[in-house]
Amino acid sequence: MSNGTSVRRDASKMTEWDPALYWYARAVGRMQQRPETDPTSWVFQGCIHGVPPTVTVRNDAFNQCPHGGWFFLPWHRGYLWYFERIIRAAIREIAAEEHITPDPSTSWALPYWNYALDAPTRTRPTSFTSRALPAAFRSPRMPARSGGTDLTLDNPLFLRDDLDPPDEEFWAAPYRAKGKNSAFETNIYRDINPFTAMSETIFAATKSRPRVQPTFGSEITYTDMPHFQPAFGDLENAPHNQVHGGVGGWMGRVESSPRDPIFWLHHANLDRLWSGWLDKGNHNPDHTSWLDHEFIFFDEGGQEQRPSCTAVLNNAGDYSYESLTDGVGTRPLFVPPPGAPQAGRRVLATVGNPRQLLDVREPTTVEPSGVEGAMRSVAASDEPQTNLILTVHGVHTNMPPGTPFHVFLNGPTGDLDPEGPYFVGWISFFGMAGAGGHDASYDVTEQVQRLTEQGLLPEGPLTVSIVPSIPQPATVGPKPSFESVSITSI
Numbered sequence: 001m002s003n004g005t006s007v008r009r010d011a012s013k014m015t016e017w018d019p020a021l022y023w024y025a026r027a028v029g030r031m032q033q034r035p036e037t038d039p040t041s042w043v044f045q046g047c048i049h050g051v052p053p054t055v056t057v058r059n060d061a062f063n064q065c066p067h068g069g070w071f072f073l074p075w076h077r078g079y080l081w082y083f084e085r086i087i088r089a090a091i092r093e094i095a096a097e098e099h100i101t102p103d104p105s106t107s108w109a110l111p112y113w114n115y116a117l118d119a120p121t122r123t124r125p126t127s128f129t130s131r132a133l134p135a136a137f138r139s140p141r142m143p144a145r146s147g148g149t150d151l152t153l154d155n156p157l158f159l160r161d162d163l164d165p166p167d168e169e170f171w172a173a174p175y176r177a178k179g180k181n182s183a184f185e186t187n188i189y190r191d192i193n194p195f196t197a198m199s200e201t202i203f204a205a206t207k208s209r210p211r212v213q214p215t216f217g218s219e220i221t222y223t224d225m226p227h228f229q230p231a232f233g234d235l236e237n238a239p240h241n242q243v244h245g246g247v248g249g250w251m252g253r254v255e256s257s258p259r260d261p262i263f264w265l266h267h268a269n270l271d272r273l274w275s276g277w278l279d280k281g282n283h284n285p286d287h288t289s290w291l292d293h294e295f296i297f298f299d300e301g302g303q304e305q306r307p308s309c310t311a312v313l314n315n316a317g318d319y320s321y322e323s324l325t326d327g328v329g330t331r332p333l334f335v336p337p338p339g340a341p342q343a344g345r346r347v348l349a350t351v352g353n354p355r356q357l358l359d360v361r362e363p364t365t366v367e368p369s370g371v372e373g374a375m376r377s378v379a380a381s382d383e384p385q386t387n388l389i390l391t392v393h394g395v396h397t398n399m400p401p402g403t404p405f406h407v408f409l410n411g412p413t414g415d416l417d418p419e420g421p422y423f424v425g426w427i428s429f430f431g432m433a434g435a436g437g438h439d440a441s442y443d444v445t446e447q448v449q450r451l452t453e454q455g456l457l458p459e460g461p462l463t464v465s466i467v468p469s470i471p472q473p474a475t476v477g478p479k480p481s482f483e484s485v486s487i488t489s490i
């Protein structure tokens with residue numbers, strides 16, 4: 001059944017128990033009561049994305065979510081669309097049982113979490129209202145009736161927030177990182193600012209390693225749907241990965257993220273940003289290997305469906321968004337540099353020790369030596385013949401740290417402000433827990449030129465710093481590490 005008039009609204013603008021959030025909570029509770037073998041159950045739907053080790057049900061449709069490839073956006077669009085139908089049907093079921101008229105399901109649509117709605121300004125640098133989880137996700141109790149003020153029901157949107165547990169207890173129960181249930185930001189603005197992604201003009205580029213070609217929606221993977229590879233498009237880099245990491249706990253892992261009810265509002269926002277990007281005149285791929293690819297989902301009747309990517313694109317005609325222009329980001333003080341072609345690489349410097357421990361609370365700084373000459377020659381030319389690529393090698397973690405990590409290319413000033421001129425980019429740990437180390441690469445050519453022009457990179461040792469976005473309490477949990485940092489000219 002299409003619902004041509006449904007409007008997905010902005011949860012950041014809603015009152016705590018707006019009917020859209022109230023009925024979402026009730027329907028999530030209903031899904032959670034269903035057996036794991038039921039395709040419309042909370043656990044089964046989550047497993048379509050990824051399967052936690054504690055779940056014993058198996059299905060061919062499980063573990064599908066593609067990250068780091070050009071199916072990231074359409075797959076999640078289809079995933080959300082069927083989920084929205086399952087929620088709507090559950091609302092209809094509850095309303096019928098409780099004799100509620102008119103049927104609230106007919107006007108219900110999945111809300112989106114517009115974390116970038118409140119952009120900081122020079123006079124209001126720390127506004128973070130929209131960056132806190134919407135209040136309905138932070139309250140342990142909820143009203144029994146829509147519009148009610150009693151708090152008599154357990155709230156299915158609530159997860160405890162806690163320190164990361166020891167490894168072996170990670171799967172014991174869903175949680176968010178410590179402090180996320182306070183009315184405080186889950187991320188700093190820089191981490192969730194969609195400006196860079198929204199400024200891109202191509203959806204997907206052909207494979208390149210290191211991936212320095214900037215795109216909106218990651219690289220062309222032909223008919224492959226990689227479950228996970230760290231070749232992120234800009235939207236996946238920020239805000240997608242950063243919000244997963246910023247909420248932390250089960251949201252920080254591919255196997256468990258859909259089990260936090262905020263997951264679906266996060267992805268609704270990414271889907272909205274995609275619609276907004278197209279609305280600006282950008283285009284989706286037109287390759288048949290993209291358009292004809294089939295995904296597997298389940299509808300509200302528990303029936304398996306295999307829509308093509310084209311069919312999923314058309315699903316967007318069934319709903320609209322309250323706004324395609326709110327919270328699309330603001331130009332950072334310094335826009336991260338664009339990509340560069342890859343050819344004849346020359347390693348200028350490598351520093352670091354295998355499995356160097358990166359302290360979650362403190363910045364870690366290394367000093368690559370022997371690169372100053374190359375930097376001066378890049379900086380001295382308008383059209384540099386070489387590009388400088390900074391790579392953090394062998395990034396690894398046992399469990400997701402509840403915060404993104406920033407990389408800085410710094411002079412002697414020690415300035416680690418992510419809004420400042422030395423910010424290079426992010427290290428993402430989403431999907432990385434327990435996996436082999438991956439490399440994070442950044443083209444710093446333009447940045448070196450700009451810093452030099454502005455006199456911000458005086459002579460002296462160069463440092464590369466890796467810094468947690470939000471300081472974390474010491475815990476026994478996450479042990480993020482990297483092996484080395486290199487600077488290469490290509």
Ligand SMILES: [Cu+2]
Pocket residue numbers: 240244257267
């Ligand atoms: Cu996600």
